[in-house]
Each structure stands twice: as C-alpha cells, then as structure tokens.
Amino acid sequence: MPAIVLVGAQWGDEGKGKATDALGAQLDYVVKFNGGNNAGHTVVVGGETYALHLLPSGILTPGCTPVIGNGVVVDLAVLFEEIDGLTARGVDCSALRVSANAHVIAPYHRVVDKVTERFLGKRRIGTTGRGIGPAYADKINRVGVRIQDVFDEGILRQKVEGALDQKNHLLAKVYNRRAIGVDEIVDELLGYVDRLRPMVCDTGIELVRGLDEGKTVLFEAGQATMLDVDHGTYPFVTSSSATAAGACTGSGVPPNRIDTVIAVVKAYTTRVGEGPFPTELHDEDGQRLRQQGAEFGTTTGRPRRCGWYDAPIARYAARVNGVTDFVLTKLDVLTGWDRIPVCVAYDVDGVRHDEIPMTQSDFHHATPVYEHLDGWSEDISGCRTLEELPKAAQRYVQALEDVSGARISAVGVGPSRDDLIVLHDMV
Numbered sequence: 001m002p003a004i005v006l007v008g009a010q011w012g013d014e015g016k017g018k019a020t021d022a023l024g025a026q027l028d029y030v031v032k033f034n035g036g037n038n039a040g041h042t043v044v045v046g047g048e049t050y051a052l053h054l055l056p057s058g059i060l061t062p063g064c065t066p067v068i069g070n071g072v073v074v075d076l077a078v079l080f081e082e083i084d085g086l087t088a089r090g091v092d093c094s095a096l097r098v099s100a101n102a103h104v105i106a107p108y109h110r111v112v113d114k115v116t117e118r119f120l121g122k123r124r125i126g127t128t129g130r131g132i133g134p135a136y137a138d139k140i141n142r143v144g145v146r147i148q149d150v151f152d153e154g155i156l157r158q159k160v161e162g163a164l165d166q167k168n169h170l171l172a173k174v175y176n177r178r179a180i181g182v183d184e185i186v187d188e189l190l191g192y193v194d195r196l197r198p199m200v201c202d203t204g205i206e207l208v209r210g211l212d213e214g215k216t217v218l219f220e221a222g223q224a225t226m227l228d229v230d231h232g233t234y235p236f237v238t239s240s241s242a243t244a245a246g247a248c249t250g251s252g253v254p255p256n257r258i259d260t261v262i263a264v265v266k267a268y269t270t271r272v273g274e275g276p277f278p279t280e281l282h283d284e285d286g287q288r289l290r291q292q293g294a295e296f297g298t299t300t301g302r303p304r305r306c307g308w309y310d311a312p313i314a315r316y317a318a319r320v321n322g323v324t325d326f327v328l329t330k331l332d333v334l335t336g337w338d339r340i341p342v343c344v345a346y347d348v349d350g351v352r353h354d355e356i357p358m359t360q361s362d363f364h365h366a367t368p369v370y371e372h373l374d375g376w377s378e379d380i381s382g383c384r385t386l387e388e389l390p391k392a393a394q395r396y397v398q399a400l401e402d403v404s405g406a407r408i409s410a411v412g413v414g415p416s417r418d419d420l421i422v423l424h425d426m427v
C-alpha cells in the first residue's frame with residue numbers, strides 16, 4: 001500500500017510528527033502538503049529532541065526523501081534556519097525537494113497577520129503570527145508570490161509590487177503602520193536564490209513517478225481536521241486544507257492513488273488559540289493534563305487548552321478523512337486518574353446530538369455527555385503489547401475504538417520513537 005495520508009483528528013498537536021517518524025524506515029518519501037511554519041512537531045529519537053516546523057518529519061530518517069508540496073506556504077528565512085539547525089546536529093537535509101508552485105510567506109504577510117489579530121481584538125483567532133493566513137489569502141486572491149517567481153527578478157518585482165499595492169494602503173491608512181518597500185522584499189528574496197535552486201523541482205511529477213515505481217509515499221498534514229479551513233471550526237481555523245483531501249490538491253497526486261488514511265488522535269483533547277472546545281476543562285484536571293502531557297505549544301510556547309476525549313470529533317474526523325487507522329497517542333498521560341470521562345455525544349439546549357451540530361452557534365452551546373471509564377495507576381511507558389497494559393487501559397483503548405469510527409492500529413505510551421504499541425501494520 002504505497003500512498004498513505006496521515007492527518008490530525010482533533011485541533012493539532014496529536015503527535016503527527018512522532019507517528020510519521022515511527023513509520024519513517026518504511027517510507028521512501030514524506031510530503032508536507034499544507035500549512036507552513038505554524039506547525040510544530042516534536043520528535044524524540046534516541047534521547048535527542050527535534051522541533052520541526054516547516055520540514056516534513058521524514059527529514060529525520062536517512063534514505064527518506066522529504067518533500068515540500070505545492071500546497072505549503074514557505075517562509076524562506078525559516079526554511080534555511082531550520083535546515084542549518086538540523087545540519088549542525090548531523091541531520092542530512094540534502095535530499096529535500098521543494099515544489100516550484102509552493103507559495104512564499106514574505107515579511108509583509110507576518111506584519112499583516114499580527115496587525116489583523118490586534119485589530120480583531122476579542123474576535124481574534126489566536127494565530128501563530130507566522131503570516132500563514134495572509135499568505136494563503138494572497139494565493140486565493142491571485143496576488144501570491146510562488147517559489148518559481150524568485151528565479152526571475154523581473155517577474156518577482158512585478159508580483160511583489162502587485163502584492164504590496166493594496167497592503168501598503170491598508171497598513172499606512174487603516175493600521176497606521178509604515179509602508180513596506182518593494183526593494184527590501186525583492187532583495188531579501190533574491191538572497192535565497194542560490195541555496196534554493198538545487199532543491200526546487202516539479203514535485204508532482206517526482207511523486208507520481210515514484211508511486212509508479214512502487215515507492216512508498218506518506219503525506220503528512222500540518223494542523224488537523226478541526227483546524228481545516230472547510231471542515232474545521234471556522235473561523236477559528238488555519239487557512240489551509242489539513243484534511244486528507246488536501247493531500248491531493250497540495251501535492252499533485254490524484255485521489256485514486258491514496259490507499260490508507262491514518263489519523264493521529266490524542267487519548268484526550270487539546271487546542272491552542274481561540275474557538276469552541278466542548279470538553280475543555282477549566283479545573284484541576286485540565287491543569288493536570290497540561291502538566292502531565294507537557295501541553296505547551298512547540299511553535300509559540302503557549303499553554304494548550306486541555307479537555308477529555310471527544311468521540312463525536314473522532315467520528316467526524318473518521319468520516320471527513322476516510323480514516324482507515326487511528327494512531328492513539330499519549331495514553332501514558334492518563335495514568336493516575338481513578339475515573340476517566342469520555343464524551344460520547346453533546347447536549348445542545350436539552351437535545352442530544354451524536355454528531356457535531358450543523359451550526360457553529362449550536363456547537364458553541366454544546367456540552368459533553370460523558371461516560372466514565374475506570375482509570376489505572378501503573379506506569380505504562382514500558383508496555384510494547386496490548387496485553388502488557390493494565391486491564392483498565394486495555395478497556396479504555398477498546399472503548400475509544402468502539403466509539404471513534406475506525407480501528408486503532410497503534411497506541412503511544414511515551415514521546416520517544418519506540419514508545420509505541422503496534423496493533424496492526426499500516427504500511
């Protein structure tokens with residue numbers, strides 16, 4: 001089964017990076033197809049911790065070709081900073097391929113991201129401030145700068161002028177900010193050309209040819225289902241397609257080549273930034289989940305909002321993505337609770353909803369209907385088979401599988417590459 005999509009089932013930070021890395025040895029390509037350096041994947045290998053933002057997690061596996069697809073927005077300063085940081089630690093990044101059609105995050109996108117958030121005030125999204133939304137807005141508005149444009153100075157200048165035209169009016173007249181000069185942007189982008197040129201290619205051709213030759217390709221989503229611009233909790237979402245379908249538009253590989261869809265799902269739920277979150281905890285349990293799970297953002301360091309497992313969201317993710325396998329992560333974090341609530345449905349103004357309500361207003365009012373499962377107190381981080389888990393932990397995994405809409409094929413019991421119980425082969 002050579003083409004696999006791996007997505008997040010909740011609001012991000014489910015452990016996609018670790019799951020991708022754990023499959024790494026079986027993969028020929030790992031493709032990032034959406035988002036940019038708003039992502040933060042922490043991968044722990046042999047006691048070394050790596051925080052990846054823009055590079056696909058396959059970068060840590062020798063022999064695996066990492067690819068940045070056309071659906072990604074690339075901050076070139078961050079790209080080279082990340083490559084240099086990894087190279088200094090002995091990671092070979094020379095195989096990296098970057099799509100000529102990927103869009104560039106320019107400094108003005110970061111400025112617009114920050115001022116927009118400030119002006120939204122209470123209605124802010126809580127973005128990562130990396131310029132992601134404004135870069136995608138320019139793409140859809142057809143005033144984006146693509147990686148290939150950087151190789152033609154005349155075109156680049158024209159495109160930057162086009163992109164800055166309206167923005168400078170906005171910045172100066174509405175936001176009371178300094179207008180941004182075309183030259184400073186063009187000069188900065190031209191400064192990357194020599195390093196960039198050898199990495200850039202038609203990644204769509206390379207991937208489809210690879211699949212024709214029987215190579216194994218994994219498409220790794222940034223963000224997650226509930227942050228998807230179409231299927232998430234709009235407007236509290238990111239600006240790209242983080243669900244499985246995005247793997248096709250974001251890479252140039254057609255839907256009928258995809259065999260397997262893996263969704264990574266945490267044994268509880270977290271969210272960073274604003275927006276609805278029915279199982280969110282504002283009490284000691286929430287703080288305890290944050291502490292035990294080290295739930296602080298990889299990208300911005302913000303404390304993550306924490307809550308119990310939400311089965312309607314898992315079922316929704318299973319449906320929207322066509323999930324074949326769940327990877328359940330961070331089961332070890334739940335060690336030490338006597339009883340663990342699991343949300344199986346919502347109550348909206350006295351009416352039970354087994355699925356996510358149709359309207360955002362209802363979702364904002366949704367309160368969880370909980371079932372309570374027995375907890376366990378044993379350290380499970382050394383378990384490598386389901387049978388080694390305490391009986392209550394086994395029952396928790398089984399109960400989650402029963403309510404989540406697809407089989408659970410692996411269970412994470414710690415942050416390291418090997419802290420994983422594999423139940424079914426996924427590749």
Ligand code: GDP
Binds near residue numbers: 012013039043333414
């Ligand atoms: P991603 O954005 O989906 O790749 O996830 P992040 O890396 O942002 O957040 C997941 C965090 O959980 C990271 O710090 C991982 O090292 C850690 N992690 C992943 N799987 C497990 C697990 O099974 N148990 C524990 N304790 N930590 C895990």
Ligand code: IMO
Binds near residue numbers: 013273
């Ligand atoms: P990974 O790949 C968690 C959230 C932000 C904000 C919203 C929009 O590590 O799972 P953006 O900067 O994308 O315009 O912000 O999306 N967000 C994430 N939350 N994990 C991520 O990535 C995220 N990427 C964006 O907090 O609420």
Ligand code: MG
Binds near residue numbers: 012013014041042298
């Ligand atoms: Mg993350």
